[in-house]
Amino acid sequence: VLLGILPFGLVVGVVAVDAGYGALEALGLSVAIFAGASQLAAIDLLARGAPLAVIVLTVFVINLRFAMYSASLAPHLADLPRWQRALGAYGLTDQAYAVSIVRFQEPAPLPYRFGYYLGASLSLWLPWQLATVVGALLGDTLPDALPLDFAVPLMFLALLVPAVRDRPTVVAALTSGTFATVAYELPWNVGMLLAAFVGIGAGWATSRRLPRGPT
Amino acid sequence: MTGRVWLAIVLSGAVTYAARATFFLFADQLDRLGPEAREALRMIPAAALAALSVPAILRPDGAVDRFSPELLAGVVAALAAWRWRRLMVTILVGLVAVAGFRALLG
Secondary structure, three states: OHHHHHHHHHHHHHHHHHOOOOHHHHHHHHHHHOOHHHHHHHHHHHHOOOOHHHHHHHHHHHHHHHHHHHHHHHHHHOOOOHHHHHHHHHOOOHHHHHHHHHHHOOOOOOOOHHHHHHHHHHHHHHHHHHHHHHHHHHHHHOOOOOOHHHHHHHHHHHHHHHHOOOHHHHHHHHHHHHHHHHHHHOOOOHHHHHHHHHHHHHHHHHHHHOOOOOO | OHHHHHHHHHHHHHHHHHHHHHHHHOHHHHHHOOHHHHHHHHHHHHHHHHHHHHHHHHOOOOOOOOOOHHHHHHHHHHHHHHHHOOHHHHHHHHHHHHHHHHHHHO
8 A cells, every 4th residue: 555655645746846836835735635636636726726715625525535434434433432533534545444444344343443543544644744745855856758747637537446336326427527528618626516516416316216225 | 825825725624624524523423314315425436536537538638639648548547447446556557658648649
């Protein structure tokens, strides 16, 4: 997992500097958000001068998937004290979720669930911050020929493929992708935000019409 | 300018934490959420990620171009994502592909 996040952290740092920001801002983003995909989107929107509300709303929509993860992990952590859950929430990432949910779903209960989860999430934190700073410092020295601009959509694509699992999610993805492509002309990310909501509605309506409940 | 950047950073961090924390903090009251609401939540990743990735692949420069390097590389990367399901493999394959197709077609 670590091998996966280090290069990605580098990319986030490099993109931030390319967009005209310093290592400090790149690190600030990494500490505050700690979620690469939305960091890249925020950098892109900041550089294009989008209004504050659009930036924050975009980050929120991208990171709404954490609410999903959080809902899925929550039953396993329900008996923990509130402060442990509040701390644990900050460390929730794609990778920490993927690692933890597999262990939590094993039949034999894990004795130190909180320890396991915290270990999984915070062992990613420091390398992520370091990689961002290194990327930001290296930024200027890397050749422009590297198609790093395309790394952003690729990252979203890589997360999208496993998220599409059944008919409702396929409908949600197709509707949203089509709408976003058609509405591309709208300023900043308004098209993307609308598309996400339309896609959620379409997927939801599809699953309501299915005879059986969701899998 | 700098103030705006830091305000965006702090607010973005706050909404991200809110998304992560809501269900953790109310883990003991989750049953109240009906199946309909859960089903809507389940659609979020697919819809949000498609809205983010598809336009950049289909309309890299604003125009719909049937055989753009980005579209071809996107198809290659989607196949890689489906086959290996590893974030970094998909990104690396896609980057190599887009560099290659840009060199070939560009």
